[in-house]
Amino acid sequence: MQNKTADVVIIGAGLTGLTLAYYLKQLDVSLLIIEARDRIGGRIYTKQNANQAPLELGATWLVNEHRELLNLIKTLDLEVFEQFYGTTAIYEPNTENPAQLVKLPQNNHSSYRIKNGTQSMIKALSETLDSNQIITNCEISEIAEHTGNITATSKSFEFTCKHIVSTLPPQLFENTINVKPELPPSVKEIMKNTHTWMHDSIKVGFTFANPFWKNISTSGTIYSNVSVLQEFYDHSSADNTKHALVGFMNKELNHYTKAQRKDLALKQLERYYGSHIHDYLSYEELAWKNETFTTAVNNSYIMPQRNNGHPVFQEAYLNNTLFIAGTETSEFAPGKMEGAIRSAQRVFNQIKSLL
Numbered sequence: 001m002q003n004k005t006a007d008v009v010i011i012g013a014g015l016t017g018l019t020l021a022y023y024l025k026q027l028d029v030s031l032l033i034i035e036a037r038d039r040i041g042g043r044i045y046t047k048q049n050a051n052q053a054p055l056e057l058g059a060t061w062l063v064n065e066h067r068e069l070l071n072l073i074k075t076l077d078l079e080v081f082e083q084f085y086g087t088t089a090i091y092e093p094n095t096e097n098p099a100q101l102v103k104l105p106q107n108n109h110s111s112y113r114i115k116n117g118t119q120s121m122i123k124a125l126s127e128t129l130d131s132n133q134i135i136t137n138c139e140i141s142e143i144a145e146h147t148g149n150i151t152a153t154s155k156s157f158e159f160t161c162k163h164i165v166s167t168l169p170p171q172l173f174e175n176t177i178n179v180k181p182e183l184p185p186s187v188k189e190i191m192k193n194t195h196t197w198m199h200d201s202i203k204v205g206f207t208f209a210n211p212f213w214k215n216i217s218t219s220g221t222i223y224s225n226v227s228v229l230q231e232f233y234d235h236s237s238a239d240n241t242k243h244a245l246v247g248f249m250n251k252e253l254n255h256y257t258k259a260q261r262k263d264l265a266l267k268q269l270e271r272y273y274g275s276h277i278h279d280y281l282s283y284e285e286l287a288w289k290n291e292t293f294t295t296a297v298n299n300s301y302i303m304p305q306r307n308n309g310h311p312v313f314q315e316a317y318l319n320n321t322l323f324i325a326g327t328e329t330s331e332f333a334p335g336k337m338e339g340a341i342r343s344a345q346r347v348f349n350q351i352k353s354l355l
Contacts, residue, residue: 012167014042046117053242054117066338197335205246308334
């Protein structure tokens with residue numbers, strides 16, 4: 001087993017972890033980010049196929065109220081562009097009534113996407129770090145407090161540091177990492193019953209050469225109460241030269257295969273668009289329930305937003321050596337990218353005050 005040391009070890013190379021590392025560069029500290037996956041980004045995942053529109057299979061949208069996220073995007077020299085909804089939507093209310101084209105109400109609150117894909121923010125943040133500061137394919141199984149330090153252990157490494165920050169969803173943390181000494185029972189209970197955003201979502205998308213859904217007689221915005229695709233949106237590139245449709249599939253189809261889900265999606269879209277739908281260039285999907293480094297093995301239902309931003313997540317533990325971060329821990333916009341940024345800011349200020 002290899003031994004590595006740093007002032008701060010961050011568990012998870014998603015938006016919270018990378019943003020926290022970006023802020024910590026302001027301080028004279030050494031740091032490491034430990035990621036269990038073979039990729040960075042966490043619940044941000046943009047599928048890029050050559051000469052096709054980027055497909056957002058994870059976190060996607062932001063709004064004007066997400067000020068800290070917008071500030072970070074600007075600082076990283078990235079750009080946002082407005083989500084195109086059009087003036088109408090295809091709406092399927094129930095099984096008795098066929099899908100109909102309805103007029104969308106005027107919305108004064110615009111949604112935005114990040115130019116070139118949300119993954120470009122992850123890339124920009126990671127490029128502010130040295131390549132040896134991020135270790136992938138490394139799953140932490142134990143955290144232990146010792147006199148004067150704290151350690152995080154995986155199969156191949158033992159990391160010794162002053163502070164550890166977990167950015168994992170709290171439920172996943174509680175299910176997969178053994179903490180010594182144990183956290184208070186009340187804290188463990190809250191973590192065990194904290195809703196994890198995206199944990200059972202299925203995002204799917206098709207790319208196209210031509211945006212046929214922008215014709216006046218149809219729409220790329222879809223809402224269905226009864227079909228497999230529940231929400232679908234135009235996902236054309238910022239310069240409107242590459243085109244796609246992306247959205248959410250009914251989570252009950254988690255046990256289906258990729259081929260089965262694609263077939264069901266095509267059958268639904270064919271009802272709306274006819275044969276045009278079969279001119280797709282590629283189909284991509286991500287069933288988040290199968291992402292073992294996002295979703296804990298837990299069969300019990302947890303109400304959306306339950307315990308998100310709970311006061312127990314605002315505290316430090318094990319004599320100020322352990323911090324619990326991540327979007328679910330944010331008091332503002334939990335579950336959103338804004339929540340991830342604010343969580344990173346909170347922990348940065350806590351560590352800064354200690355150092």
